[in-house]
Amino acid sequence: MPSVQFWAALAIVPAVAFVVRLLNGRPLSSRLLPLGRLDLALVVVTLLALGFHCAAMFFPAAVAAVPVSDDAAEAVRDLGAASQAAYWLPAGVLVLALRRAWAPLLVAEVSVLLAVGITMFWSFSLTTHLVTIAGSVVVTAAVLATATYRPAVRLR
Numbered sequence: 001m002p003s004v005q006f007w008a009a010l011a012i013v014p015a016v017a018f019v020v021r022l023l024n025g026r027p028l029s030s031r032l033l034p035l036g037r038l039d040l041a042l043v044v045v046t047l048l049a050l051g052f053h054c055a056a057m058f059f060p061a062a063v064a065a066v067p068v069s070d071d072a073a074e075a076v077r078d079l080g081a082a083s084q085a086a087y088w089l090p091a092g093v094l095v096l097a098l099r100r101a102w103a104p105l106l107v108a109e110v111s112v113l114l115a116v117g118i119t120m121f122w123s124f125s126l127t128t129h130l131v132t133i134a135g136s137v138v139v140t141a142a143v144l145a146t147a148t149y150r151p152a153v154r155l156r
Contacts, residue, residue: 013137
């Protein structure tokens, strides 16, 4: 099981990016990622789903405390077809929601999501998988640090 410091670092990276983004008052890049309501909702839902997948694998006791999560968490831990669907579907939808990101950042996002999935479902070491998870958190935080909310324009 990875150390507490590893998980703390993974939590700190997006938190720092979020705080810097708030203090800066604008996206952290001139390459803006415009997110409408649907894209923003998809990002939130897919990140929650991917977070659940990760939590089910590494924190089964904490996930078991959540009502009605037992069957889903068990399916994720089995690493079978249901687990693959629970990872690849949200990962694909996340890429779809981030489709307007600057191309190099989007390529990096796709690359780290593929790396996480490959190291999880193929026979790679836990250390290798954890490194890809860390990379995914950093890249996703970087992509989202360029985001700007673009509300729908109402025509009168």
